[in-house]
Amino acid sequence: MTPQAQRPGWRRLAAAFPRRMIVPSVLLAALIIIPFAAPLITDANPIRISVRERLSPPSWAHPLGQDEFGRDRLARVLYGGQISLTVAFVATSIACIVGTLFGLIGAYFRGPFQFVTTRMADIVLCFPPILLALLVVTLFGPGAVTLVAVLSVLYFPSFARIAFSEALRVSSLDFVEASRALGTPSRRILLRTILPNIAGPVSVQYSLTAAAAITIESGLSFLGLGVVPPAPSWGQMIRGARQFMEQDPLGILIPCIALTLTIYAINFFCDRLRDTLDPKGGAGDGKDTVSRPIASAVAGHTPVADAPETVAEIRDLRLDLALPGAPVTLIEDVSLRLRANECTALVGESGSGKSLSSLALMGLLPGGIRQSSGQLRLRRKSGEMVDLATLTARELEQVRGHDVAMIFQEPMTSLNPVHKVGTQMVEAIQAHRPMSAEAARKLAITLLERVGINEAARRFDGYPHEMSGGMRQRVMIAMALSCEPRLLIADEPTTALDVTIQAEIIELLRDLRRDYADGLSLLFISHNLGIVADIADRVAVMYSGQVVEEGPTDLVLRAPLHPYTRALLESMPSSHEALHSARGDRLQAISGTPPLPNARPSGCAFRDRCPIAIEACATIRPHLEPRPGERAVRCIRAPEGQEVAA
Amino acid sequence: MTDMTPTRPLLEVRGLNKHYPAGKRGLFGRQMMQVLRDVSFDLYPGEVLGLVGESGSGKSTIGKAVLRLVDSQSQAMRFDGRELAGLPTEDLRRLRKDMQIIFQDPYASLDPRKTIRATLTEALDTHGLHRGAARQPRLVALMQMVGLNPAFLDRRPHEFSGGQRQRIGIARALAVEPRFIVADEAVSALDVSIQAQVLNLLADLRAKTGVSLLFISHDLSVVRFISDRVMVLYLGRVMEVGPADQVHFAPRHPYTAALVSAEPSLHKAPDRIRLTGEIPSPLNPPSGCVFRSRCPYALPACATAVPDLRPAGEGRMTACIRDDIL
Numbered sequence: 001m002t003p004q005a006q007r008p009g010w011r012r013l014a015a016a017f018p019r020r021m022i023v024p025s026v027l028l029a030a031l032i033i034i035p036f037a038a039p040l041i042t043d044a045n046p047i048r049i050s051v052r053e054r055l056s057p058p059s060w061a062h063p064l065g066q067d068e069f070g071r072d073r074l075a076r077v078l079y080g081g082q083i084s085l086t087v088a089f090v091a092t093s094i095a096c097i098v099g100t101l102f103g104l105i106g107a108y109f110r111g112p113f114q115f116v117t118t119r120m121a122d123i124v125l126c127f128p129p130i131l132l133a134l135l136v137v138t139l140f141g142p143g144a145v146t147l148v149a150v151l152s153v154l155y156f157p158s159f160a161r162i163a164f165s166e167a168l169r170v171s172s173l174d175f176v177e178a179s180r181a182l183g184t185p186s187r188r189i190l191l192r193t194i195l196p197n198i199a200g201p202v203s204v205q206y207s208l209t210a211a212a213a214i215t216i217e218s219g220l221s222f223l224g225l226g227v228v229p230p231a232p233s234w235g236q237m238i239r240g241a242r243q244f245m246e247q248d249p250l251g252i253l254i255p256c257i258a259l260t261l262t263i264y265a266i267n268f269f270c271d272r273l274r275d276t277l278d279p280k281g282g283a284g285d286g287k288d289t290v291s292r293p294i295a296s297a298v299a300g301h302t303p304v305a306d307a308p309e310t311v312a313e314i315r316d317l318r319l320d321l322a323l324p325g326a327p328v329t330l331i332e333d334v335s336l337r338l339r340a341n342e343c344t345a346l347v348g349e350s351g352s353g354k355s356l357s358s359l360a361l362m363g364l365l366p367g368g369i370r371q372s373s374g375q376l377r378l379r380r381k382s383g384e385m386v387d388l389a390t391l392t393a394r395e396l397e398q399v400r401g402h403d404v405a406m407i408f409q410e411p412m413t414s415l416n417p418v419h420k421v422g423t424q425m426v427e428a429i430q431a432h433r434p435m436s437a438e439a440a441r442k443l444a445i446t447l448l449e450r451v452g453i454n455e456a457a458r459r460f461d462g463y464p465h466e467m468s469g470g471m472r473q474r475v476m477i478a479m480a481l482s483c484e485p486r487l488l489i490a491d492e493p494t495t496a497l498d499v500t501i502q503a504e505i506i507e508l509l510r511d512l513r514r515d516y517a518d519g520l521s522l523l524f525i526s527h528n529l530g531i532v533a534d535i536a537d538r539v540a541v542m543y544s545g546q547v548v549e550e551g552p553t554d555l556v557l558r559a560p561l562h563p564y565t566r567a568l569l570e571s572m573p574s575s576h577e578a579l580h581s582a583r584g585d586r587l588q589a590i591s592g593t594p595p596l597p598n599a600r601p602s603g604c605a606f607r608d609r610c611p612i613a614i615e616a617c618a619t620i621r622p623h624l625e626p627r628p629g630e631r632a633v634r635c636i637r638a639p640e641g642q643e644v645a646a
Numbered sequence: 647m648t649d650m651t652p653t654r655p656l657l658e659v660r661g662l663n664k665h666y667p668a669g670k671r672g673l674f675g676r677q678m679m680q681v682l683r684d685v686s687f688d689l690y691p692g693e694v695l696g697l698v699g700e701s702g703s704g705k706s707t708i709g710k711a712v713l714r715l716v717d718s719q720s721q722a723m724r725f726d727g728r729e730l731a732g733l734p735t736e737d738l739r740r741l742r743k744d745m746q747i748i749f750q751d752p753y754a755s756l757d758p759r760k761t762i763r764a765t766l767t768e769a770l771d772t773h774g775l776h777r778g779a780a781r782q783p784r785l786v787a788l789m790q791m792v793g794l795n796p797a798f799l800d801r802r803p804h805e806f807s808g809g810q811r812q813r814i815g816i817a818r819a820l821a822v823e824p825r826f827i828v829a830d831e832a833v834s835a836l837d838v839s840i841q842a843q844v845l846n847l848l849a850d851l852r853a854k855t856g857v858s859l860l861f862i863s864h865d866l867s868v869v870r871f872i873s874d875r876v877m878v879l880y881l882g883r884v885m886e887v888g889p890a891d892q893v894h895f896a897p898r899h900p901y902t903a904a905l906v907s908a909e910p911s912l913h914k915a916p917d918r919i920r921l922t923g924e925i926p927s928p929l930n931p932p933s934g935c936v937f938r939s940r941c942p943y944a945l946p947a948c949a950t951a952v953p954d955l956r957p958a959g960e961g962r963m964t965a966c967i968r969d970d971i972l
Contacts, residue, residue, distance in 0.1 A: 174755035178818060181713055183742030184772045192768070196759045349837035350808075468924045498700035499864060500921050503908035527837065530910030557912055571842035574867035574911050580891065581849035581872045582694070589842035593807045 018276045024269040031265045035081030044072035046079040047230040055248045064254055068240050071232075073251070077258050080232035085262070087144055087227075088213035091151030096206050098152070099159025104190055104198075106160070107167035117164055121157035129154050133216060137225040147217055147226055154216075155209050162205050166198035207270040211263045218259055234259050310379065311487050311521045312338040312361060312404070317374035319356055319365065321597070328598045330369065331356055331545040335624070338487065343513065343522040345536035345553065347529060349594055352542040354525050358489045361523070362406055363388050363396045378403060381486060381518075402432045405480035407473070409492040414476055415464040422460035425479055432483045447478040452508055470501035477508065484516075489523045494531065506535055530574060533557050541565045544594055544605040547624060551631030561633040564590075564606050604635070612637050654727065655688035656826055656858050657712060661721035662686065664707050664882075668929060679928045681707050682718065682882045683936075686955075689826070694852060694859040696873030696890060698866055698905070702925055704882040705862045709828040712860070713745055714738060725826070743773045746819035750831035752811035756803040762789075762814055763799045769821035784821075792817045793847060809840035816847065826858045834863060845872055866909050870894040875961075878902045881928060881936040884955055888962030898964040901937045935966070943968045 034041070044062065050070035058065045064073035106117030124132075136150045170176060171194060179189045220226035221235025229236060234255040241251030317334040320327035331353040338344050346354040359365055361376055376388040380403045391399065400406075408414050416424060425444040426437060435443070441460070448456035451474040464472055473493060480488055490509065494502035513520050526532055532539055533553060540550040541562065549562040560566040569575055570588040579585035592609045595601060601608045607617040616636060624634045661684050668679035681704045689695050697705040711718035714730055723730045725745065733741065749755035756765060766785055770776050776784035786796040792813040803811055812832065819827050829848065833841045849872060852859060863869050869876055869890070876893045878886045878901065886899040897903040900919075907918040921940040926932055932939045938948040947967060955965045 174749040174751055175757045177715060178747065178749065178755060178815070179768065181715060181742060181745070181747045182769050182772050182818075182822065183739040184768055185739075188768075188772075193757055193760075197757065349839060470924060498925070499866075499910075500700065500904060500908045501924075502910070503918055506910070528910060529838075530912055533912045534910050568838055569912070571839050572867070572912075573842075573845065573865075573871040574909070574913075576871070577867075577895070577913075579871060581845070581852070582874055584853070586846045586849060587842040587871070589846055590839040591843075593809055593840065594837075 020272050021276055024265070024272045028265045028269045031262050032085060035078050035085060038075065038078035038082065041078060042072065042075050044075040046071060046075040046232045048072075049230075055244060055251070057250075065248075065250055067237070067251055068244055073237075073254055076232040076237055077234070077254050080234045080237055080255065081258060081262075083144060083227055083231060083233045084214055084217055084235075084259075087147050087151070087217045088210050091148045091213050092155060092206060092210045094148070094152040095155035095209065096159050096202065099156035099161075100163040100195075100198075100202055102156070102160040103163025103165075104167050104194060107164045108171055108186065108190055108194065114164075117160055121160045121164075124153065124157040125161075129216065130219065133220055134223075134225065137220060142220075142225045142228055144227055144231075147220065151213050151216060155213065158209065159202065159205060162201055163198055166201050167194050170194050170197045204270055204274045207266055207273060211266040211270075214259065214262060214266075218255075307337075307339075309340045310337055310385070311340050312379065312523075313375070313377045314357060314361060315375040315377070317357065317360060317376065318372050319353075319360065320370045320372045322368055322370045327370070327372075329545065330597050331360075333624070334374070334542075334545075334547055336540055336547065336550075338521050338523055339538075340486075340521055341513070341519040342537045343524055343535055345524045345526060345532040345539040346542060347526055347532055347539060348542035349527060351544075351594055351597075353545040354542050355491055357542070358406075358491060358523055358525055361388075362400055362404060362489065363391075364400075379486065381484075398432075401428070401485070402483050403485055404487045404489060405483065405485040406489040406491065407476045407480050407493050409495050415472055417464055419463075420460075421462055421464060421467070421475055425460070425475070425482065428479050429482045443482065444478070447482055448475070450481075451475070451478045451512075452504075453478075468501075469497050470504065473497065473505055474508065477505075477512070481512070484518065486519065487521045487523065489525070491525045492527070493524075495526075495528075502531070506531060510535060529557060529569060529572065541568070544600055545597060546605060546634060547632075548606065548634045549632070550624070551627070551629065555629055555631060561627060561631065561638045562635050563610050563612050563637070567609075567611070653690060656691045656693075656726060657689040657860075658722060658724040659688075659708075659712060659720065660686045660723070662708065662711060662718055662723065663720065664704070664711055664716070664718040677929060680882060680931075681928055682711070685879075685882070685884055687877055687884070687887065689858050689860060691825070691858055692852070692856040693875070694861050694873045696869035696876040697860060697862045697879060698864065698869050698876060699879035700864065700905075700925060702881065702928060703879040705864075705879050706830050707882075708879075709747065709830050709860055709862050713742075713747055713828055715747075740773075743822045744825045745828075746822065746824040746826070747828045747830060748812075748815050748819050748832040750834050752808045752815060752835060753803075755815050756811055758803055761800050761802055762817075765814065765818055766799075766821050769818055773822050775822060788817045788821055791820060791851070793843075807840075809836055809843060812836060812840075812844055813847065816844075816851075820851065820855075823855075824857060826860070828860045828862065830862045831864070832861075833868060834865065841868070848872060866894060866906055867911075878905065881926065881931055883936050884963075884965060885937065886962070886964045886966075887955070888958070888964075889960065892960060892962060898958050898962060899966045900941050900943050900968065904940075904942075 048071060050066065053066050053070040054068055056062070056066045062072050062074065064077065067073055067076065102117045106114045132154060133150045137146055140146045176189060176193055179193055217226055217233070218235035218238070221233045222239045224239065226235055227233040237255035238252055241248065245252050314334055314336045317331060318329065319331040320329050334353070334357055336344070336357070346357065348354045356369065360371065365371065377385055378388065378399060379385050380399065388396065415421070422441065422444055426440040429435065429440040429443055445456045445460055448459060453459050453471060453474055459467070467475065494505050497505060509522065513522060524532070524536055536553045538551065539553045539556050540547045541556070541564065542548065543564050549556060549560065549565045556565060557569065560569060567588070567590045571590060573587060576587065590609050595605060601618070603618040603620055604622050607613040610617065614637065620636055622634045622636050624632045626632050662682055663680065663684060664682035665678040665680050668677060685708060687695065697708060699705045707716065710716045712723060720731060725741065763785060766788060770781065770784065785799055789796040789799065794810060794813050794817070803814070806814065833844050836844060845868065848859065851857060861869060861873055873890045875888060876890045877884055878893065878899065880901050885901045886893060886897065893902060894906060897906055904919040904921050919942060923940055926939055932949070934949040934951055935953050938944040941948070945968065953965045953967050955963045958964045
């Protein structure tokens with residue numbers, strides 16, 4: 001790596017040296033420094049022969065004993081380490097610089113450069129490394145310089161490969177395109193923009209290669225093709241001690257331990273380095289686990305009279321992000337009642353907590369998030385209302401898919417690309433409904449036809465990549481409906497689709513709700529108020545982890561009570577068909593940005609962006625107050641808001 | 647501009663075509679996918695031209711082709727009277743000062759390892775602008791121009807929200823005082839409340855600096871609000887061009903009409919024009935009019951000849967032989 005690559009990376013590391021890197025760094029530094037501090041540790045000469053004292057056990061003068069020629073083992077293992085480490089790190093550095101350059105140039109300029117880089121790497125990679133090393137050493141004779149040359153040639157292709165693929169990835173990012181659009185010279189783009197961004201994977205490869213180089217160096221020296229005797233090296237020590245293994249096991253143990261420790265230290269360092277450089281590594285453990293809903297007894301459970309039309313209810317939900325120190329409240333005081341045959345929309349901007357609320361209702365909260373209060377209740381198909389907290393993990397699985405189903409934004413990633421569409425559908429059906437494969441197939445094809453897929457039987461045997469985004473979302477809907485759930489949660493189901501396809505999917509969802517015999521409730525999560533107006537009966541507007549307004553869709557969107565709802569509607573260009581930027585018109589934008597969950601203003605979370613905020617808003621935390629017309633609003637200024645709207 | 651003076655266009659594009667190699671390698675080389683077919687348009691100084699279309703319509707490719715970030719074939723592609731195709735590297739590099747781009751993804755468009763100062767400095771250094779003592783005031787002015795606190799100059803992108811990053815992207819484009827900016831879905835990834843801020847910012851900048859914009863978006867209302875004229879694309883072909891309000895409220899092409907009616911809106915009755923089927927693959931587009939396979943008004947004649955883009959009054963053009971019915 002060139003200095004340019006290291007500077008920003010290391011400065012960043014030093015600024016916030018991660019705690020997990022301390023132990024491996026100290027260990028690795030010690031193992032590298034100790035051999036080079038050999039003259040300070042022992043005055044023994046590693047190549048002075050003393051035949052009379054051959055194979056003598058450890059003594060005061062020779063703490064690790066003497067070898068088959070009576071040479072001091074401590075001195076040999078230390079000086080041998082110097083040679084092994086020097087050969088390994090010099091060779092790796094050369095391989096790294098040359099390989100990275102090749103990879104960078106190949107990836108950035110493409111064409112013939114790409115051909116040369118990848119083909120050269122392919123050729124070298126074809127040779128088994130140890131054979132290639134043997135061949136070269138036999139041709140050019142053993143010695144440290146030959147070793148360095150061989151190892152560099154052996155390892156540069158792996159650097160070229162990694163640098164190539166990483167640089168290819170980075171080159172396609174917009175910020176590189178932006179530099180090209182600015183007219184920045186290629187050399188500067190390569191060194192200042194691309195190189196720092198591929199430094200992470202390349203430095204991990206550097207550590208891995210150094211460890212491998214030490215092993216190969218030792219192997220070659222063991223075979224007598226590496227460092228020339230009498231100069232010490234770990235491989236040579238093993239080679240010498242091997243003949244006397246039975247009389248003197250210590251002789252073979254010492255270099256082996258040195259070798260193992262060094263490689264272990266390097267690998268340990270690599271592992272931690274990779275975690276540190278990977279931005280996702282920091283989040284740590286428990287990512288795949290799912291938080292359990294908490295028992296309602298803990299939350300101060302009060303028995304509720306169930307209205308028979310309720311299919312699901314969220315009551316006083318509070319979700320915390322469990323961080324060391326103070327937990328951060330992501331969602332607070334969220335209550336929502338979903339009624340049979342109704343479509344309820346949950347709208348809000350990114351980070352408002354709309355998706356988290358729906359995941360909680362599926363019992364699918366990510367591991368780092370804890371439910372610290374509130375109740376989540378669902379009505380099963382049997383008519384019984386269950387509290388998610390009282391269910392076992394097994395029962396929760398039964399509820400999901402059977403009583404509640406979910407579709408997501410990204411139909412590309414929700415289907416497994418290596419399995420046929422039909423296989424995935426049959427699997428989903430059989431997981432919840434005991435039926436033969438043939439019956440499941442028939443049901444799947446019927447469902448595909450129901451969601452408007454032409455030639456359903458042919459599509460059943462096709463793969464997801466053969467379908468367009470709109471068709472995949474139809475397949476996801478068919479799968480979600482396979483167990484006839486009472487409640488379908490749709491999390492931004494049309495956001496990734498083109499507008500004409502989006503309209504078709506919305507229409508499909510509307511038709512399904514109309515045709516569904518036992519009634520299908522929909523929880524529709526979206527940021528697009530236009531779609532919400534199109535599909536939802538009721539709407540709940542979320543801001544910064546709270547529901548700020550709730551009510552029948554037409555009322556809320558026509559005469560919003562909360563200043564945030566009003567501002568949201570005002571800021572949409574489609575609300576102002578008479579305005580045009582060229583005539584000097586501007587949209588009524590909401591100033592500022594939504595607060596982060598750990599930096600919400602006191603009192604009302606919206607007050608610092610609110611056009612009608614008063615002093616009291618900073619002190620009073622407003623409650624969601626009921627209003628006439630089955631509405632509710634969380635704003636102390638709301639009555640005034642109503643007048644404004646009217 | 648609404649009162650368009652017949653000045654010389656800043657950007658003239660005639661017969662722009664773009665092919666990508668795609669699909670299986672056959673006996674006679676690779677199959678070619680044509681993403682742009684015979685696209686022609688003019689962009690006048692200070693004008694905002696909106697490009698709308700669904701995915702695969704080629705709208706982003708037009709933006710990259712006129713900036714010469716991708717190769718393309720054209721009869722003519724002139725910026726300020728100079729032919730862009732075949733321009734020597736050094737001349738092109740100098741010309742880039744006048745043509746900039748703003749990207750969609752506020753996360754991918756900034757180098758995560760560079761401070762905002764470094765990002766903006768790169769732009770100024772490349773063209774030798776505001777050197778020495780003039781540098782700091784210029785950086786401060788740029789930050790203020792896009793509504794950011796100049797104290798943030800030494801922060802890295804991860805410390806900013808999506809909307810703030812988009813402002814930084816705009817500041818980078820403005821740093822070299824361009825005469826023309828391609829805004830490629832520049833507000834699509836932003837939340838509604840932030841989107842309005844950035845749209846207002848772009849409108850203000852246009853009014854203040856007179857920069858021309860090629861505003862690419864799939865959101866028709868956004869395009870209508872910001873653009874003087876709108877060009878509708880489908881499968882790499884121009885379907886309709888005309889003044890923004892007219893195209894939006896009184897479309898003359900069946901595709902534009904379908905697109906407008908499909909757009910979710912708070913006020914519209916949900917009686918939309920139904921299109922049949924999916925967008926065809928650009929590898930195998932329909933003969934004649936590319937839209938005929940989904941068009942509710944298609945005639946047998948639509949399959950035989952590619953309709954020309956014909957004048958349709960009030961500075962409008964449409965490529966449809968059935969423009970009588972709309």
